[in-house]
Amino acid sequence: MERAFAQAVRNLMWPMLTRTNYQGWAAHVQCNLEAMCLWDAVQGDDKIERRHDRLALGAMLRGVPDEMHPMLLNKKSVKEAWEAIKTIRLGADRVKEANAQKLLGEFELISFKPGETIDDFSI
Numbered sequence: 001m002e003r004a005f006a007q008a009v010r011n012l013m014w015p016m017l018t019r020t021n022y023q024g025w026a027a028h029v030q031c032n033l034e035a036m037c038l039w040d041a042v043q044g045d046d047k048i049e050r051r052h053d054r055l056a057l058g059a060m061l062r063g064v065p066d067e068m069h070p071m072l073l074n075k076k077s078v079k080e081a082w083e084a085i086k087t088i089r090l091g092a093d094r095v096k097e098a099n100a101q102k103l104l105g106e107f108e109l110i111s112f113k114p115g116e117t118i119d120d121f122s123i
Helices: 002-010 022-035 050-061 066-073 078-109
Strands: none
Touching: 022 050, 022 078, 050 066, 050 078, 066 078
8 A cells, every 4th residue: 555655656747837827836736745645734734744844845846946946945844935936926926917907007098189090099
């Protein structure tokens, strides 16, 4: 049974985190960590051994770009690393949403001025 578990863990697929796939990436990584019985470390269970915390972080590092590794390895726990990734990626989403709202507002204000032709308007 234990050998089958170890084989299953080795065969887990780890998606690579990009600037746009955080939601899907997080769900997939959570599922993998749950399968490995390491998700409790990410949730911040105080009873988790340091070894399990580092195993969870090591597994999570498989799915993030190399340039993120130093920042994540400096975190005190896998929970802090998970939160840092979440903040970085969802923070970027908030900026995109704010820019989209700004552009939508500008678009809604576009209108022809009295006597303006289509050619004048398009400039």
